[in-house]
Amino acid sequence: xxxxxxxxxxxxxxxxxxxxxxxxxxxxxxxxxxxxxxxxxxxxxxxxxxxxxxxxxxxxxxxxxxxxxxxxxxxxxxxxxxxxxxxxxxxxxxxxxxxxxxxxxxxxxxxxxxxxxxxxxxxxxxxxxxxxxxxxxxxxxxxxxxxxxxxxxxxxxxxxxxxxxxxxxxxxxxxxxxxxxxxxxxxxxxxxxxxxxxxxxxxxxxxxxxxxxxxxxxxxxxxxxxxxxxxxxxxxxxxxxxxxxxxxxxxxxxxxxxxxxxxxxxxxxxxxxxxxxxxxxxxxxxxxxxxxxxxxxxxxxxxxxxxxxxxxxxxxxxxxxxxxxxxxxxxxxxxxxxxxxxxxxxxxxxxxxxxxxxxxxxxxxxxxxxxxxxxxxxxxxxxxxxxxxxxxxxxxxxxxxxxxxxxxxxxxxxxxxxxxxxxxxxxxxxxxxxxxxxxxxxxxxxxxxxxxxxxx
Amino acid sequence: xxxxxxxxxxxxxxxxxxxxxxxxxxxxxxxxxxxxxxxxxxxxxxxxxxxxxxxxxxxxxxxxxxxxxxxxxxxxxxxxxxxxxxxxxxxxxxxxxxxxxxxxxxxxxxxxxxxxxxxxxxxxxxxxxxxxxxxxxxxxxxxxxxxxxxxxxxxxxxxxxxxxxxxxxxxxxxxxxxxxxxxxxxxxxxxxxxxxxxxxxxxxxxxxxxxxxxxxxxxxxxxxxxxxxxxxxxxxxxxxxxxxxxxxxxxxxxxxxxxxxxxxxxxxxxxxxxxxxxxxxxxxxxxxxxxxxxxxxxxxxxxxxxxxxxxxxxxxxxxxxxxxxxxxxxxxxxxxxxxxxxxxxxxxxxxxxxxxxxxxxxxxxxxxxxxxxxxxxxxxxxxxxxxxxxxxxxxxxxxxxxxxxxxxxxxxxxxxxxxxxxxxxxxxxxxxxxxxxxxxxxxxxxxxxxxxxxxx
Numbered sequence: 001x002x003x004x005x006x007x008x009x010x011x012x013x014x015x016x017x018x019x020x021x022x023x024x025x026x027x028x029x030x031x032x033x034x035x036x037x038x039x040x041x042x043x044x045x046x047x048x049x050x051x052x053x054x055x056x057x058x059x060x061x062x063x064x065x066x067x068x069x070x071x072x073x074x075x076x077x078x079x080x081x082x083x084x085x086x087x088x089x090x091x092x093x094x095x096x097x098x099x100x101x102x103x104x105x106x107x108x109x110x111x112x113x114x115x116x117x118x119x120x121x122x123x124x125x126x127x128x129x130x131x132x133x134x135x136x137x138x139x140x141x142x143x144x145x146x147x148x149x150x151x152x153x154x155x156x157x158x159x160x161x162x163x164x165x166x167x168x169x170x171x172x173x174x175x176x177x178x179x180x181x182x183x184x185x186x187x188x189x190x191x192x193x194x195x196x197x198x199x200x201x202x203x204x205x206x207x208x209x210x211x212x213x214x215x216x217x218x219x220x221x222x223x224x225x226x227x228x229x230x231x232x233x234x235x236x237x238x239x240x241x242x243x244x245x246x247x248x249x250x251x252x253x254x255x256x257x258x259x260x261x262x263x264x265x266x267x268x269x270x271x272x273x274x275x276x277x278x279x280x281x282x283x284x285x286x287x288x289x290x291x292x293x294x295x296x297x298x299x300x301x302x303x304x305x306x307x308x309x310x311x312x313x314x315x316x317x318x319x320x321x322x323x324x325x326x327x328x329x330x331x332x333x334x335x336x337x338x339x340x341x342x343x344x345x346x347x348x349x350x351x352x353x354x355x356x357x358x359x360x361x362x363x364x365x366x367x368x369x370x371x372x373x374x375x376x377x378x379x380x381x382x383x384x385x386x387x388x389x390x391x392x393x394x395x396x397x398x399x400x401x402x403x404x405x406x407x408x409x410x411x412x413x414x415x416x417x418x419x420x421x422x423x424x425x426x427x428x429x430x431x432x433x434x435x436x437x438x439x440x441x442x443x444x445x446x447x448x449x450x451x452x453x454x455x456x
Numbered sequence: 457x458x459x460x461x462x463x464x465x466x467x468x469x470x471x472x473x474x475x476x477x478x479x480x481x482x483x484x485x486x487x488x489x490x491x492x493x494x495x496x497x498x499x500x501x502x503x504x505x506x507x508x509x510x511x512x513x514x515x516x517x518x519x520x521x522x523x524x525x526x527x528x529x530x531x532x533x534x535x536x537x538x539x540x541x542x543x544x545x546x547x548x549x550x551x552x553x554x555x556x557x558x559x560x561x562x563x564x565x566x567x568x569x570x571x572x573x574x575x576x577x578x579x580x581x582x583x584x585x586x587x588x589x590x591x592x593x594x595x596x597x598x599x600x601x602x603x604x605x606x607x608x609x610x611x612x613x614x615x616x617x618x619x620x621x622x623x624x625x626x627x628x629x630x631x632x633x634x635x636x637x638x639x640x641x642x643x644x645x646x647x648x649x650x651x652x653x654x655x656x657x658x659x660x661x662x663x664x665x666x667x668x669x670x671x672x673x674x675x676x677x678x679x680x681x682x683x684x685x686x687x688x689x690x691x692x693x694x695x696x697x698x699x700x701x702x703x704x705x706x707x708x709x710x711x712x713x714x715x716x717x718x719x720x721x722x723x724x725x726x727x728x729x730x731x732x733x734x735x736x737x738x739x740x741x742x743x744x745x746x747x748x749x750x751x752x753x754x755x756x757x758x759x760x761x762x763x764x765x766x767x768x769x770x771x772x773x774x775x776x777x778x779x780x781x782x783x784x785x786x787x788x789x790x791x792x793x794x795x796x797x798x799x800x801x802x803x804x805x806x807x808x809x810x811x812x813x814x815x816x817x818x819x820x821x822x823x824x825x826x827x828x829x830x831x832x833x834x835x836x837x838x839x840x841x842x843x844x845x846x847x848x849x850x851x852x853x854x855x856x857x858x859x860x861x862x863x864x865x866x867x868x869x870x871x872x873x874x875x876x877x878x879x880x881x882x883x884x885x886x887x888x889x890x891x892x893x894x895x896x897x898x899x900x901x902x903x904x905x906x907x908x909x910x911x912x
Contacts, residue, residue, distance in 0.1 A: 014544070016470030018569075018591060018912030019477050021541070047505040049524055061603060063590070068505055068524070083541075085477070088470070089593045113474075134519070135474060137545045147517060456474030 004119060007032055008108035009100045011093050012083075012455035020088040022096055023455060024105060025081040025113055030069070032103040033082050037067060041082055046071035054084065057102050062095045063087055077113050078120030111452025115445060118437060124155050125437025125448070129391055132452050133216065140265025141215045141378075145390050154387050155436050162432050164198060169425040172418045188412055195409045202402045205389050211377070212390030214299065218260055218267035219377055224291040225304030226317060230338045233360035234304065235259075235270065238370075264374035271297050295324065300332045300376060302369075307337045307344040307357075318351065325353050332376050336369065393448070397431045404428035460575060463488060464564035465556045467549050468539075468911035476544040478552055479911060480561060481537040481569055486525070488559040489538050493523060497538055502527035510540065513558045518551045519543055533569050534576030567908025571901060574893060580611050581893025581904070585847055588908050589672065596721025597671045597834075601846050611892050613843050618888050620654060625881040628874045644868055651865045658858045661845050667833070668846030670755065674716055674723035675833055680747040681760030682773060686794045689816035690760065691715070691726065694826075720830035727753050751780065756788045756832060758825075763793050763800040774807065781809050788832050792825065849904070850891050857887035 007026030013019065024033060030042035038052035050067045068083040075081035086092055101107060111132070118128045130149035137143040148154065168191065223231050238261050259270040271294050295301050301324060305317040318335075325333045333353045341359035354372055358365030389395055408424035433439040463482030469475065480489060486498040494508035506523045524539040531537035542548055557563060567588070574584045586605035593599040604610065624647065679687050694717050715726040727750050751757050757780060761773040774791075781789050789809045797815035805811055810828055814821030845851055864880035889895040 012473060012475040013477070014470040014472030017468060018909050019468040019479075021469070021475050021477065023475075047507075049503040049505060049526070051503075061607075062599075063603070064606070066524075068522075070505070085539075087587070087590045089591050089599065091593050091595060091599050092590070095599075131543070134543045134548070135545050137547050139547060143518075143545065143547050143551075147519070150520070151517075453474050 004116060006106045007104065008112055008116075009097060009105040010108035010113070010455040011097065012113075013088070015088075015090060015093075017088045020086050020093045022084040022086065022093065022100070023081065023108075023113060024084070024100060025075065025077045025079045025108075025116065026105075027080065028104055029080040029082050032100060032105055033067065033084075035103050036099050037065075039067075041067060041069045044069045046074045054086070054096060054099070056095060056099045062099065063092045065096075076122070077116040078122045079116060108454060109450070110454050111449030111456060114452060114456055115449040118445075123150075124152075125440060126155050126158070126391070126394065126435050127152055128437075129393075129448060131456065133390070135453070135456065137216075138260075139215070139218070139262050139267040142218075142267065142390075144265070145212060145215055145388055148387075149390075154389075157387050158432055158436055161198060161201065162429055162438075164194070165425055165429045165432070168194060169422050169429070172422040172425070175418045176422070192409060192412050195405060195412070199402065199405050199409065202398055202405065205387060206395065206398050206402065208386070208388040209390070209392075209395045212388040213392075214377060215266060215388070216390040218269040219300060220271050220298045221268045221300045221302065221373070222271045222291070222294040222298035223302045223304065224294060225302075225336075226306070226309075226313065229304040229306040229309075229317075230360040231304055234302070234336070234338065234358070234366075237360050237363055237366050238270070263370045264378065266374060266377050268300075268373060295328070295331075298331060300334065300373065301328075302334045302336050304336050304338050306339050308339045308342060311345075321351060321353070325351075334369075334372065340364070394435050397435050401428040401431040404431065460572060462562045463560065464568055464572075465553060465561040466564035466569070466911040467553065468569075469544070471544075471546060471549075473544045476542050476549045478540040478542065478549065478556070479537065479564075479569060480540070480556060481531065481533045481535045481564075481572065482561075483536065484560055485536040485538050488556060488561055489523065489540075491559050492555050493521075495523075497523060497525050500525045502530045510542070510552060510555070512551060512555045518555065519548045521552075532578070533572040534578045535572060564910060565906070566910045567905030567912060570908060570912055571905040574901075579606075580608075581896060582611055582614070582847070582850065582891050583608055584893070585849075585904060587912065589846065591909070591912065593672075594716075595671070595674070595718050595723040598674075598723065598846075600721070601668060601671055601844055604843075605846075610843050610845075614888055614892055617654065617657065618885055618894075620650070621881055621885045621888070624650060625878050625885070628878040628881065631874050632878070648865060648868050651861060651868070655858060655861050655865065658854055658861070661843060662851060662854050662858065664842065664844040665846070665848075665851045668844040669848075670833060671722060671844070672846040674725040675756060676727050676754045677724045677756045677758065677829070678727045678747070678750040678754035679758045679760065680750060681758075681792075682762070682769065685760040685762040685765075685773075686816040687760055690758070690792070690794065690814070690822075693816050693819055693822050694726070717826075719826045720834065722830060722833050724756075724829060751784070751787075754787060756790065756829065757784075758790045758792050760792050760794050762795050764795045764798060767801075774805065777807060777809070781807075790825075790828065796820070853887045853891050857884040860884035860887065 005027065007024065007028040009022060009024045012021045012023045033041050036055050036057070037050075038055075039050050041050065044050060046069060048069050050069065052065065052067070054062050054065045056062050063086045066085040068085070070076075070081040070083075072078070072080045084096060086096060097107065114123075114128050114131050117123050118125060123131075127150050130146045133146035134143065134150055137146050171191075223235060225231055239259065261268050261270070303317065303321045303324065305314055305321075307314070321333060321335050324331075335351045335353060335355045337355065337357045338360050340357045341362045341364060354376075356365060356369055356372065358369055360366075389398065404424045404427040408421050408428070411421045411424065430439055434444070461483065463480065463484040465478060465480045468477045468479045489497050492511050492513070493506075494511075495506050497506065500506060502525060504525050506525065508521065508523070509517050510519055510521045511517050519542045522541040524541070526532075526537040526539075528534070528536045540552060542552060553563065570579075570584050570587050573579050574581060579587075583606050586602045589602035590599065590606055593602050627647075679691060681687055695715065717724050717726070759773065759777045759780065761770055761777075763770070777789060777791050780787075791805070791807045791809060791811045793805070793811065793813045794816050796813045797818045797820060810832075812821060812825055812828065814825060816822075845854065860880045860883040864877045864884070867877045867880065886895055890900070
């Protein structure tokens with residue numbers, strides 16, 4: 001954690017493209033820029049744009065640039081800031097950064113702009129964390145979660161929670177002042193009811209983490225089954241459309257999306273599909289061993305069975321699928337009957353999980369499969385009106401808060417002295433406050449912001 | 457080539473990073489943006505910045521963004537333009553682009569923003585081409601060439617050239633009007649002298665292409681020599697420092713710089729150094745065959761000889777180096793005597809090219825080698841005050857112009873009729889005009905701008 005007195009600079013855009021943006025923030029942002037820019041940013045109004053040339057310390061022109069001027073209190077960081085929009089040549093960007101550093105700037109550390117925004121009160125800690133999540137978001141719901149959090153929905157709920165607890169703690173503490181008189185300002189029954197409500201709410205937030213985490217990081221899906229059941233064809237069916245859409249948009253590269261699909265705004269990560277593509281579909285045993293690792297990593301397992309095969313083979317897959325169902329009650333196991341485009345001997349399939357008929361070849365049933373995948377995550381829930389925890393640090397804080405509040409609740413039941421109860425409540429408030437950064441320390445901040453990219 | 461009436465949009469930054477910039481340009485830039493933005497850009501002054509939320513067509517918030525407003529005549533393209541600065545999430549960028557397209561924008565083609573700038577008279581064609589060169593520039597001199605060209609140095613010289621030719625042609629054409637009176641307004645001796653001057657100048661420009669091209673694309677260098685002469689150590693010595701500097705700057709990735717070094721602001725591309733790294737330095741024959749391809753691609757060949765080896769080996773390398781010198785008179789062959797840090801039997805080395813003593817291990821002599829590399833390209837010349845052609849299209853046009861002018865000059869000598877001379881001069885003017893785009897057509901423009909990146 002370095003001094004906030006420094007004026008910092010960094011490239012905020014990725015290498016490549018047509019335009020590069022260099023951010024400068026801090027007390028000297030204008031005066032340093034003005035040593036090299038052909039106009040005086042220090043004399044300009046906030047939120048104005050200025051075209052001119054940027055020269056190096058020897059007076060040689062580096063580039064023709066456009067500069068955005070933002071005054072103290074009106075910028076992202078809350079500090080005097082300029083953003084330099086230059087041609088996206090590595091050489092030019094390096095020269096501008098070098099010149100700024102020669103002029104007195106320091107290269108920013110990862111997340112330092114956002115950390116300053118936090119330290120200057122432009123956002124709380126959970127909002128700052130949401131900025132990083134927003135940049136990383138790759139699906140509609142991940143984006144929605146991050147956006148809600150960045151815009152302060154979660155923060156305001158936590159604030160309300162804290163206010164309830166403050167009220168609660170004050171009442172108990174007030175009693176302590178009048179301890180000798182043995183009054184009870186806070187009706188113990190009422191208190192326990194109120195605590196129960198808060199506990200319920202926190203419990204719900206904790207429970208939402210599974211969903212939040214799945215939405216944020218994508219839901220791992222394994223496609224398994226004997227050779228020649230059409231795994232690779234199914235994979236292509238699932239990916240096919242998605243790819244075409246993605247490559248429509250300029251600038252997106254296939255590399256960054258791995259093998260993943262978006263269904264209903266949720267990202268499903270297809271595990272180890274390289275293996276599916278590569279495997280020569282050799283006729284060998286059912287491959288339970290080979291699939292084991294994939295299944296363990298997955299939340300959802302698609303077990304493919306080829307309905308055109310002989311009964312013995314089909315029964316073997318069925319036995320295997322039932323075994324998975326038993327062994328992994330936490331996972332969703334889908335039995336996918338493939339190759340149903342050709343007439344087949346319809347057998348009574350005895351399976352407790354979801355059973356679907358598809359033809360990976362013709363695409364029949366794929367939409368239904370996608371629908372089931374989508375529903376298996378969101379169910380009937382709508383994300384719009386809910387607070388969902390997607391950050392492991394927040395989860396930990398909430399679990400600690402819950403523990404303290406549970407202790408307080410138990411304490412009331414056992415008729416324990418008010419000062420102990422108040423202490424537990426204060427501790428819960430501490431943990432909740434750590435989420436929004438009302439309580440923070442350098443280590444915590446360093447840890448959080450070091451995960452950001454540079455330039456943010 | 458699509459209609460200029462369309463309002464176009466594109467992502468102007470590379471995927472990744474903290475900030476993404478989406479450009480919108482055209483008649484409807486403000487009205488389309490305003491359907492989705494929380495403020496009215498149409499009511500704002502030019503060169504102002506506005507913070508707000510950008511919503512999709514269903515009214516759902518996509519992101520909190522900063523919008524730059526630039527009025528017609530005051531933007532890069534010369535059209536009404538906005539630049540949307542958003543969080544650099546692929547999802548957000550895609551959603552914003554989709555929303556703009558739903559609102560009536562068209563996704564821009566490669567180079568379309570710059571093409572509009574050209575069509576709207578904001579820059580001429582050679583300046584537009586320089587924009588792409590500027591973005592691609594990776595060394596000081598490549599940057600300098602592109603910047604000079606973008607800022608119009610080359611254009612103004614060509615303009616002057618054309619004016620001289622116009623004057624020239626008018627004089628000859630004037631004579632034609634008075635043909636029956638058999639007057640000579642233009643003294644033929646004066647004319648030929650003037651033409652000779654113009655031809656000289658064009659010839660110099662044509663000759664500058666070799667240097668310009670080398671500066672723009674980097675100079676290919678091959679490191680060759682028998683196994684165990686220290687090729688890999690020399691490579692590391694040459695690259696070492698450079699890398700450290702590059703990785704100092706945030707956002708630059710090793711991948712994009714290949715194996716190249718900057719010396720005196722010139723990029724030297726080290727050919728097939730992967731081979732050098734990988735080769736297990738097995739003791740085998742001198743490897744002429746293996747190096748042949750590398751040598752053919754190179755402009756400069758560094759032949760390494762290990763002075764610690766026995767006389768026979770050294771003589772073999774010398775024979776080989778001399779053979780290269782004869783076979784490739786166009787290339788610069790450096791004989792690099794390595795391992796001179798340990799005392800060695802100083803032999804009279806009979807070599808007509810540049811001979812240097814180094815120790816790749818200790819780094820001795822490396823600076824001198826770099827100095828020789830730098831000088832071998834620039835010589836005594838300074839780039840500052842010269843026009844250097846670095847574009848193959850310009851070279852071709854200049855060669856055609858030279859041809860026409862040479863014909864005119866020969867024609868005068870042979871006493872050919874004025875109308876033929878005037879025609880040749882007009883043709884030369886046509887070719888020179890094609891460089892700056894005074895003369896252009898759709899095919900030419902399509903060809904030039906399709907080489908740009910999207911968003912520029």
